[in-house]
Amino acid sequence: MSLIQLIELPIFGDGRGDLVSIEASKHIPFDIKRVYCLFNLADHPRGMHSHRQLQQLAFCVHGSCRFILDNGTERDEVTLSRPTQGLLIGNLIWREMHDFSDDCVIMVLASEHYDESDYIRDYTTFQDVIRGTAG
Ligand code: TYD
Numbered sequence: 001m002s003l004i005q006l007i008e009l010p011i012f013g014d015g016r017g018d019l020v021s022i023e024a025s026k027h028i029p030f031d032i033k034r035v036y037c038l039f040n041l042a043d044h045p046r047g048m049h050s051h052r053q054l055q056q057l058a059f060c061v062h063g064s065c066r067f068i069l070d071n072g073t074e075r076d077e078v079t080l081s082r083p084t085q086g087l088l089i090g091n092l093i094w095r096e097m098h099d100f101s102d103d104c105v106i107m108v109l110a111s112e113h114y115d116e117s118d119y120i121r122d123y124t125t126f127q128d129v130i131r132g133t134a135g
Contacts, residue, residue: 003069003076005088007057020084022109029088030055030111037107041065041100050094050120052129055111057086063104070094072130080106094126 007027012019024032038046047067058067060080067087068077072094079099080087086109089095097106112118120126 003071003074003093004078006078007086007088009084009086011084022086027086028057028109032109032111033113034110035107036110037061037105038097039105041104041106043100046097047095048121048123050126050129051091051118052120053091053112054115054118055091056089057109058089059083059086059107059109061105061107063101064099065097065101065104065106066099068096068098070096072127092126092130094120094123 009020009022009027012021022028058080061083064079064081066077066079067089068075069087069089070076070093072092078087120129
């Protein structure tokens, strides 16, 4: 089964333009405690980490970028390019972001406040945690 879980949101468009809305507990399987954005991205990968508990939903609200998700045994990828399409990233999933368009803006909805101790920034440690051999 693919690791790529996408949430599609409806567009409310009319002659004035388009609108997309996201409602906690309705479209998202967690309560939102934090929202952050990535922009002015250089030609350098981002992410390269996993989280012990954090769940996230990532949107590319402008431009495009490629996400790689990895659960320690499988790796899948998807290109996000629409503000109506969110990528669910569960806990204990290694994520990498690559190939940002010049105009790329990524918005991430997160289930917890920022906590550096929740990060696993080393891939070998991530694999050890997945295998249950490290805390
Ligand atoms: P990081 O999560 O490593 O970025 P990315 O996954 O996109 O490569 O965060 C980069 C820096 O920003 C790091 O010093 C932590 C800080 N940061 C916060 O202070 N609050 C936040 O909500 C986030 C996501 C990052």
